[in-house]
Every structure is written in structure tokens, then in C-alpha cells.
Amino acid sequence: MNFLYRTEYCGTLRPHHDGTIVKLSGWIHRKRDHGQLLFIDLRDHYGIAQCVINPSSPAFSILEHAPLESVVSVEGQVVLRQAHLINEKIETGAIEVQIQSSVILSQADPLPLSVNSDIPFPEETRLKYRFLDLRRPKLHEQIVLRSHIIQFLRDHMQKQGFLEIQTPILTGTSPEGARDYVVPSRLYPGQFYALPQAPQQFKQLLMASGFDKYFQISPCFRDEDPRADRSPGEFYQLDMEMAFVTQEDVFSVLEPLLRNTFQKFAPKGWEVPLDRFPRISYDQAIEDYGTDKPDLRNPLKIFNVSSILSRSTFSPFRDALSHKGVVRALKVPGLGEQTRQFLKNLEAWSLEQGAPGLGYIVRKGGKWQGPLVKFFSDEEQYTLSSMFGDEEGLGLCFMAGSCKESAHFLGKLRVHVWKLLNPLGEKTFQFCWIVDFPMYEQDLVTKQIIFSHNPFSMPQGGMKALLSCEPLNIKAFQYDIVCNGVELCSGAIRNHDPKIMQKAFEIAGYDAQDVERQFGALLNAFRYGVPPHGGAAPGIERMVMLLCEAPNIREVIAFPWTQQGKDLLMQAPGPLPLERWKELHLRPGEALHSVK
Known part of the structure; x- marks a missing residue:
């Protein structure tokens, strides 16, 4: 490549370019003034090259006062960095360019957002100045x-x-x-x-x-x-x-x-x-996951417990079943091992979602405990244990109502609880x-x-x-x-x-x-x-x-709209x-x- 503005790209320089004279063009990504030397990270579409210039060069005064994100063209010699100065974080980290001459092609005004960092900015600023936002490496x-x-x-x-x-x-x-x-x-x-x-x-x-x-x-x-x-x-x-x-x-x-x-x-x-x-029918997805967009990394499932609780004395369950609704339960292993504050926060979240609260029971000390346990007969508790197991810490979260309402709420709860219990997630793409x-x-x-x-x-x-x-x-x-x-x-x-x-x-x-x-x-x-x-x-x-x-x-x-x-x-x-x-x-x- 031997164009007017550049003979190489910033991101393609490697040790085999040592000793060659190159011309680079790009944006001033970052500057570091070390007194006797001025270091400039020059960025183009392909990457970043470190350039260095000493005060005796005529180009020093040109680049010393050039604002960040100004577009410049530089010419100089590629040299190998000393072993202890190699930057392993960038592909061009083994070399630098000793600038001999420079031209400012376009001087930048003060920036409304920084390009050389991941500092967050309001979305409105990012979208208004999207051309600057797009310069940010990520x-x-x-x-x-x-x-x-x-x-x-x-x-x-x-x-x-x-x-x-x-x-x-x-x-x-x-x-x-x-x-x-x-x-x-x-x-x-x-x-x-x-x-x-x-x-x-x-x-x-x-x-x-x-x-x-x-x-x-x-x-x-x-x-x-x-x-x-x-x-x-x-x-x-x-x-x-x-x-x-x-x-x-x-x-x-x-x-x-x-x-x-x-x-x-x-x-x-x-x-x-x-x-x-896997092939999952729409009906089964709603029944098991409360959504037709299930995240299969999440092992939690929803179960219909209407038949088990058909004679429940708990009025929300009784009312739902009498109006052709259902009672469903989300099985959450380890829920009973969480703190009281965790469960309170979960109840508060449920209220924010429009639910009347969070009805749950957990296995502790070999028996069911929790706000709803007093409404379950011994026979119902035994049947729940037979269906879900009796492992220590197991939790069941209940929701009664129409088929659609109960599935929708427990589907959201399933996602919310799993994220709380597994904040790092699982790095697998499950289709x-x-x-x-x-x-x-x-x-x-x-x-x-x-x-x-x-x-x-x-x-x-x-x-x-x-x-x-x-x-x-x-x-x-x-x-x-x-x-x-x-x-x-x-x-x-x-x-x-x-x-x-x-x-x-x-x-x-x-x-x-x-x-x-x-x-x-x-x-x-x-x-x-x-x-x-x-x-x-x-x-x-x-x-x-x-x-x-x-x-x-x-x-x-590249150029998205706002949420509005x-x-x-x-x-x-x-x-x-x-x-x-x-x-x-x-x-x-x-x-x-x-x-x-």
C-alpha cells in the first residue's frame, strides 16, 4: 500500500516492519507528555500504534497542542520496543514509530464524550454524537x-x-x-x-x-x-x-x-x-417455563399443583380453582438456605410485579416451613414432598389465578430468582x-x-x-x-x-x-x-x-433510535x-x- 496519506495501517505494524519508514494517518487517541518525549497513540479502523516524538523535531510543536481526536498524518521510522516496554495488551505493542514529520488534517473541537475510555455517558449524549460513540473501541x-x-x-x-x-x-x-x-x-x-x-x-x-x-x-x-x-x-x-x-x-x-x-x-x-x-410445544413451554421464550440454562421449572390442593382451605387457592383457574408452584432448590432479607426482597419484587405477595414454603429441619405452611394439611404436605422431594433448603413458590396470569408471573419469577442465585450466569448458548x-x-x-x-x-x-x-x-x-x-x-x-x-x-x-x-x-x-x-x-x-x-x-x-x-x-x-x-x-x- 502506498497512498497519499498512509503506507501502512496503524493496527498492522509488527516487528518485521523494524527499520522501515512508514506514513500513518488516524485520530489522536491518547497523548502522554514525558518531558523529553511526547508519546501519541494513533488510532485508525485497524488498531492503535504508539508514536513517539522528541522536542527537537519540527513536528513536536504541531502535535503537542493538537487536541484529542484530531486527525493527523505522521511519517517516521518503525523501531522495536525494549523488552520491558512491550505492551501485550495491543497487537502492535512490540513496536513504536519515531515521528519525523506530521500534518494536522482536521483539528477536533472539545469532545462531548470521551473516546479513549469506557466511562459511561447518558444515552441521549451517545446517540446525539453517535459518530464519536462509534469511535470507541468496544x-x-x-x-x-x-x-x-x-x-x-x-x-x-x-x-x-x-x-x-x-x-x-x-x-x-x-x-x-x-x-x-x-x-x-x-x-x-x-x-x-x-x-x-x-x-x-x-x-x-x-x-x-x-x-x-x-x-x-x-x-x-x-x-x-x-x-x-x-x-x-x-x-x-x-x-x-x-x-x-x-x-x-x-x-x-x-x-x-x-x-x-x-x-x-x-x-x-x-x-x-x-x-x-430440543423441540418444545408452545403449550408445554407455557406450562413448564411460563413463557414461549424459555432460557434453558435456567433449570427451574413450574408445576401444576391444582389436583394436590383441590381441597385447600387457603382462600386464594380455593377461589382460583372455583373459577376454573389453577394453582402452580415454582420449584427452587436452595431457596430455604437464603437469608430472611433475601426472601423479603423477593416479596417486595412480587408486589412490584402486581402480585398480591409471594406465597412460599421451604424445607428446613426435615419439615416444611414458611408463610403458607399453616394452610396445608399433613396429607397435602406429604403429597408435595412426594412430588418435589424433601431435600433440605428446597423451596416452592405458589401462584393462583387464571392459567395465563399464573404462568406469566411464575415465568418472570423463575427468571428473576435464577439471576439472583446465579449472578454470573452460564456461558452456554442453549437453543x-x-x-x-x-x-x-x-x-x-x-x-x-x-x-x-x-x-x-x-x-x-x-x-x-x-x-x-x-x-x-x-x-x-x-x-x-x-x-x-x-x-x-x-x-x-x-x-x-x-x-x-x-x-x-x-x-x-x-x-x-x-x-x-x-x-x-x-x-x-x-x-x-x-x-x-x-x-x-x-x-x-x-x-x-x-x-x-x-x-x-x-x-x-450503527445508528439506532432512542427508546422514544x-x-x-x-x-x-x-x-x-x-x-x-x-x-x-x-x-x-x-x-x-x-x-x-
């Missing part, structure tokens, strides 16, 4: 890792015979379970495009078009509230679809893809089991499939039957199930991949039969005209012959977040000039009025 490395992971995924898919095909960004609205972002049309007054929540219909149309294996690194747009594992606005996924496949065929492609990806990019010390991903999702659910407000997952999924049992079964009892060929409590991927075997699709949408409250209007292209294509097909879409950010051990998804996105859905760097969303409103056939007053 975040910089995470964005580089993201790029490498995407390239690995792309290479893997192409080697498996998948074609990368781009689908439209401006399209029509689709019921994917979230709100669309819409774009007004200039040419067609009063009409709107939608940004795709996912390329769902397009990838199914590609299967109808005769393509056998499709994929793309797809941008998706959803107007929904953010979470730690969900970015507001937009996100990327490895979108894929295959023709002539069953559910197990899709699994046979995705399992090695994810296993190989995590094996290659796992942080040091982390393990990736080679076993086949599982969640299968047999319900096709439909009941809206809590309207009580109407709605799709629970993906409206384009094939119901198990086909048309016969739609005609003869209660909607809430119908399962679908839908599946998720979960890793360490994070949903990485959703997918399904698709409904490729127009009649079955129309009936499925009819049960969810869509009439024939609605279906034709929203999904006419898909239905029309299916009338001319379409293979059985299915696919999935692993989330890029979620994979990278796990592999970086990042606390939230914003740490693996704002881009502080580009000041979006923002107002439009009045002439643009007119061009788009919109009136600000009417728009504001309609919002109210």
Missing part, C-alpha cells in the same frame, strides 16, 4: 463483528443453493401483527405505500414463481414500542423461504446455520452444544424450537378471534380442522427458535391453498372482499399452482446482541416544508385534526 468492534456475521450468513446460504433476491421496500399494507409505517403517494392523491413489516408475501410469490430457495438480508419496518431486544422503527433479518419442504426440512437447514454461526463467533469461554435443538403455536387467540378487549402468530401459516389438519375444531384449539405449523431466553427466529410452513387461506381469514373476521383486497396478488398466484413451502427469518440484531454479550440491541446497531423512537443524530422525525405537504396532497390542519 462499540466499533461490535459493528465490525456484525458485518462479519452477516457475510458469514450470506456465504452459508449461497453454499446451500439459496438465491439472494431483493424484494420491494415500498409496498402495500399487511397484517403482520404491528403497525405499518406509511408513505403518501405524490402521483395518487389520498393513497399510501407501506414499508414492509417483512417480505412475507413477496417471498411466497417467489416460491409461486418457480424459485426453489430464496434469501436476503432484509430490512423490516414496524411502528411498535421498543424493548431491550427490539429496535423501534427498523431492523434486519435473514429472510429465507424454501419450496417443497416440511417443517423438519426447514429445521434441517436452520439448525446447522445457527450452530455454525454461534460456534464461529462465540465470545471466548462460551460453549455451543452440538446436540439437536430450542418452540413448535405447535395456536393458530388463533382471543382479543382481550373485543373478545374476537384473531391470528395469534402469522396469518399465512398452514393450520395443522388443514380445512378439516378449520371446519370442525374450536378456533382456539387449532394449532399451526409455526415455530420459533429461542436462544438463552431471546426469540431469534420465527417461521412457518405456509398456507398454500387459496380455499384454506380464505377460510382461515374468515374465522379471524375477514370477509372475502377484505382478503381479496389485501392479499389478492398472493391468492391469484396460488390459483395457478404453487408448491408447499415454508421458511423463517432469524433476526440479525438479536444474534449479534447475544454474540457480543450486549445489554441491549442498540449496542449492535427518535433519531437524535439526524433529528428525525421532523417537520416537512409546507410545499411538500401540498405536493403530497396533504393538509397539516387536517392531519393534526385526524390525529386528535
